[in-house]
Amino acid sequence: MNTGLRITAFAAALAATFGAAYGVGKGVEPVVSDTAKKEPARRDGHTGKSPEPGEGAGAHAAAPAGGLQISEGGYSLDLRTPSVTAQDRSDLRFVIRDAKGRAVTAYQREHDKELHLILASRDLVTYRDLHPTRAADGTWSTPVDLPEAGDYRAFADFTPAGADAENLTLGADLAVSGTYKPRELPAPADTAEVNGYEVELEGGLRPGAASELELKVSRDGRPVTDLQPYLGAYGHLVALRSGDLAYLHVHPNGEPGDGTTAPGPDISFTATAPSYRLFLDFKHDGRVHTAAFTVEAGGAAAPSPAEEPPAEHTH
Structure with missing residues (x-):
């Protein structure tokens, strides 16, 4: 199975927050990096390199959630x-x-x-x-x-x-x-369509346990295997928690030109996310696209169907 974008161990990750997932927005859980043993905790919740074998949620060190303070x-x-x-x-x-x-x-x-x-x-x-x-x-x-x-x-x-x-x-x-009209968070689903691309999110979040999520990017039914570097990486992920908008900006493991990272089909991320809303950036054919998903612990992940598209970046 070809994978356009893969988030590896993203929930060991989401486990720290989604262990109390059903009370999301009522409290601020710590944002934690899987590399806490090797690198100082970063206050924005950025993730670093992949954890070494054997490093798991028990090795995490707490750091404040990003974006909650001015x-x-x-x-x-x-x-x-x-x-x-x-x-x-x-x-x-x-x-x-x-x-x-x-x-x-x-x-x-x-x-x-x-x-x-x-x-x-x-x-x-x-x-x-x-x-x-x-x-x-x-x-x-x-x-x-x-x-x-x-x-x-x-x-x-x-x-x-x-x-x-x-x-x-x-x-x-x-x-x-302007004229304000309340909108509900899009319901969970496992695919998102943006500018002719389909992004499929496989896997689920299990409260208190690590899991793997895979993001596959395709166009016209074919896997995209020639992603282009965007801001020094083949993909970026921003996670925002519903309720308080705690922020996490995730960058993939590896980078273009390091001799080991290919431009697809796989891109892996390691992170602890404080959120229910995921925004995935990827670049192909000279344009940056954003796929949005709603995530619930214990269930599948989910996109924004026909909502206002976040797909076009304003640079």
Whole structure:
């Protein structure tokens, strides 16, 4: 069976959070990396390398869930554009400030960027992966056009310059004005269609136990085996928990050009996810696509059928 994208041990992973999955959103479980024994805990919940054989959930060390705080580690997210209008193209502006209130102008590059910006509606139906530009004074900006009114969350994922700097994900609320219509989280299913591609998610989540999820990307019924690098990897996964939008940004094990990682059909991820909503980015034929899934512990995974497509990135 050819696999377009594979998340390996993603639940050893989801086990830490989904052990209490049916109370999701009522509490914040720790975000944990399978590499906690080898690398310091990262405050954004990024995952590192695959665990060595024998390393399991018992080896995990707790780390705070990402994106729940506007200030952390001496840094703050100053959202200069706290509100925009639905269906109206606007410039979103923000600044990262240090403990003295100064705008941060030096960052470490990670996955080809100094900073990654994610926007998600509170109902987890609308999603944007944006790549803002930074002015010399430290002000970040990016055009944004959101289709629906409501409450959103902006996540700034970055690492300040400095040998001892930690990767952080700070979050701030964004109001989108317009006529608001409540939307329900799409029901679980095991396939998602986006821009002519079909992404199939196989496997289930078992509370308190490790499991394997496989993501297969196909087009016209044929497996995609020539994925292209996107931000230094063949795939990216963002997980957001329903209720509080705890954030996890997952990058695959291995990278293009390392001599061992092929451009498909398989891409493996190792992570602990604090969420019920998964957004998978992959690049093919020069375009970036996003497939969205709703996940429930003890059941299958699930996409967003005919909802507002997160498939087009605004860079």
